[in-house]
Every structure is written in C-alpha cells, then in structure tokens.
Amino acid sequence: MPFAILFPGQGAQFRGMGADVFHRYPGLTRFACDLLGYDLVALCRDDPDGLLSRTEYTQPALYTVNALHTFERTHREDRQADCCLGHSLGEYNALLAAGVFDFETGLRLVQRRGALMAAASGGGMTAVMDTPEERLREILAQDGVEGVDVAGYNTDAQIVVAGPSGVLRDAHAALQRRDVRCVPLRVSAPFHSRYMEPARVAFEEFLRQFTFAEPVVPVIANVTGRPYEKGAIVRTLSEQLVAPVRWTDSIRGLLAHDTPLECEEVGGKSLLRMVDGIRGSSPAPSPTPASPPPARNRT
Structure with missing residues (x-):
C-alpha cells in the first residue's frame, strides 16, 4: 500500500x-x-x-x-x-x-x-464553498467582476480565490447574492x-x-x-x-x-x-x- x-x-x-x-x-x-x-x-x-x-x-x-x-x-x-x-x-x-x-x-x-x-499587500484570499470553477467564473462574469484569480483547489467542495481588496469585495457581493457561501481567509495579501x-x-x-x-x-x-x-x-x-x-x-x-x-x-x-x-x-x-x-x- x-x-x-x-x-x-x-x-x-x-x-x-x-x-x-x-x-x-x-x-x-x-x-x-x-x-x-x-x-x-x-x-x-x-x-x-x-x-x-x-x-x-x-x-x-x-x-x-x-x-x-x-x-x-x-x-x-x-x-x-x-x-x-x-x-x-x-x-x-x-x-x-x-x-x-x-x-x-x-x-x-x-x-x-x-x-x-x-x-x-492590498488584497486577500477567500474560500468559496460548493461551487464548481465553471459556475464561479459564470457568476463573476455575469456581475462584471474582473481581476479574481483562482489561488487554490483544495477539494471539490472548496476553491480559494485571490485578488485586490476592492475586487474581492465585489466578488463577495456577487456570490452572496446567489447564496454561495464564501469565507475570507486571514491573510494579508492575494497569495498564489x-x-x-x-x-x-x-x-x-x-x-x-x-x-x-x-x-x-x-x-x-x-x-x-x-x-x-x-x-x-x-x-x-x-x-x-x-x-x-x-x-x-x-x-x-x-x-x-x-x-x-x-x-x-x-x-x-x-x-x-x-x-x-x-x-x-x-x-x-x-x-x-x-x-x-x-x-x-x-x-
């Protein structure tokens, strides 16, 4: 084994x-x-x-x-x-x-x-739950949110995204409007x-x-x-x-x-x-x- x-x-x-x-x-x-x-x-x-x-x-x-x-x-x-x-x-x-x-x-x-x-500095990271990458991209595109990078594929149920602070705020709002759970991470910058x-x-x-x-x-x-x-x-x-x-x-x-x-x-x-x-x-x-x-x- x-x-x-x-x-x-x-x-x-x-x-x-x-x-x-x-x-x-x-x-x-x-x-x-x-x-x-x-x-x-x-x-x-x-x-x-x-x-x-x-x-x-x-x-x-x-x-x-x-x-x-x-x-x-x-x-x-x-x-x-x-x-x-x-x-x-x-x-x-x-x-x-x-x-x-x-x-x-x-x-x-x-x-x-x-x-x-x-x-x-000037940015952060957020874990997005239960949302496939294709759907995540679709949501952000629908709301005109640009500048978000996928920073981690942890599991099928969790993707991490990163970006400047203002961009992440817009991304959070877009996700929350669709009842997608997202959790900001306690980091100081958009790593990865x-x-x-x-x-x-x-x-x-x-x-x-x-x-x-x-x-x-x-x-x-x-x-x-x-x-x-x-x-x-x-x-x-x-x-x-x-x-x-x-x-x-x-x-x-x-x-x-x-x-x-x-x-x-x-x-x-x-x-x-x-x-x-x-x-x-x-x-x-x-x-x-x-x-x-x-x-x-x-x-």
Whole structure:
C-alpha cells in the first residue's frame, strides 16, 4: 500500500506548537533562533502580540516545527514515505524530507519567502464553498467582476480565490447574492495569484544562490499536481507564489493507482480531512503532466 506523508502550510499554526519537540532538539532549535534573530520557542509558546499569525513569522516557525516532527519520525524509525507532499509552505518540508536541501537551507528559503509575501499587500484570499470553477467564473462574469484569480483547489467542495481588496469585495457581493457561501481567509495579501509576480521575481533570484539535490522519493508539486521534474526546483518553487495550489489534482493523482493510498499528516489532521473529501468525491480523470508548469489560473 503506497504511503504518503503530508505537511501542512500557513493556517496550521497555533499557540503552543512545538512544545513536544523543541526540548528534544535543543541544538537545532537554538540554531533556528540564531538564524532568525528572535526566540522562536517563546514565539510559538506565547505568541506575543499575535506575531505568530504574521506571515514573516508564521512561515519559519511552522517550517521549523514541521521539520522537528519529521526528524522525530526518523528517530523513531517510523515507516518511510513512498512520496511526500505539502500544502503551499508545507511543500518545503516535503522537499526537506526528500533530501532536496538541509534544514538550514530550507529555513533560509522560508524566511525569505515569508518576508517577500509579508511585504505584499492590498488584497486577500477567500474560500468559496460548493461551487464548481465553471459556475464561479459564470457568476463573476455575469456581475462584471474582473481581476479574481483562482489561488487554490483544495477539494471539490472548496476553491480559494485571490485578488485586490476592492475586487474581492465585489466578488463577495456577487456570490452572496446567489447564496454561495464564501469565507475570507486571514491573510494579508492575494497569495498564489498574479499579484505576487514581484515577489516571484525576487524569490527566483534568491533561489538561484542555492544548489539543490534531486528528491530521493517523489515530491508532488503544488504547481503541477505531479511529481517534481528533474532540475525544476527553482522554477517550481518560484512559480508556486503566483500559481494556484493544485491540492485536489495532487491527491487524485495518488489515488489513481490500483493500490489503496495510506496517508499520514505531520502535526495535524486538516490535510487528511481534505484527502477524505477528495477520496469520497466522484471519480475524475487524473491530472495530466504539465511541463512547463501551467499558467496561473485567472477568472
């Protein structure tokens, strides 16, 4: 039975996270604090002034806690993964687990990624429930709402959209007039959309300073919903900032095999609930390979 390890992304953070692992890895914990320039343990334990919800703090903190839990799995000699995948930020932990880079490199990457994403502003993201993409596009077109990007395909019952604040307000109004449930997300910018292009350019330049290994086990890329192609780390990680998270395609691709899939989530259950939702939905064709990564999806 194939075994996949899932790594959560931004939104999975909570006050008190890491309390079960920080003391077991004092050297790595101290190293992370020194590299980041603040007390990561105190941040996760106390969340002073709500800093843990701020992107520039969330991403390094969650990456570190996920990494320590991954090292704990290895220390316990838990079952090894046949593949790894993470949701948005979680993809960095999947790449770490697959040997693409070491802990320090990953921490430097997510620190820079978090800073670039935190610097973006003027928009947000919204989860749209029980509305197929085709119907969503139709609704927005009927009301003349332009400038909304699809930022994530979480399950068949949930699509995430992103855009400037004014555009999202118009989109909310259009959806509410038709009794479509939508939930604004607590983020500071329209991540995974065309509006992150300046961050993508800067991050790609930063990524090119590093050397990456090929994954020792397949890592499913958010951008394509397929395993990473050889030599595509820089391109795929930079594109992730402006492309939708194809979580539904990622899981469907794994479920398309003849043998049942078993999953374990590091640090939570939210991704497993998504997997259950996708597993229980009507069968659909598995995603086709994409090379280069698909253009960002816009409505």
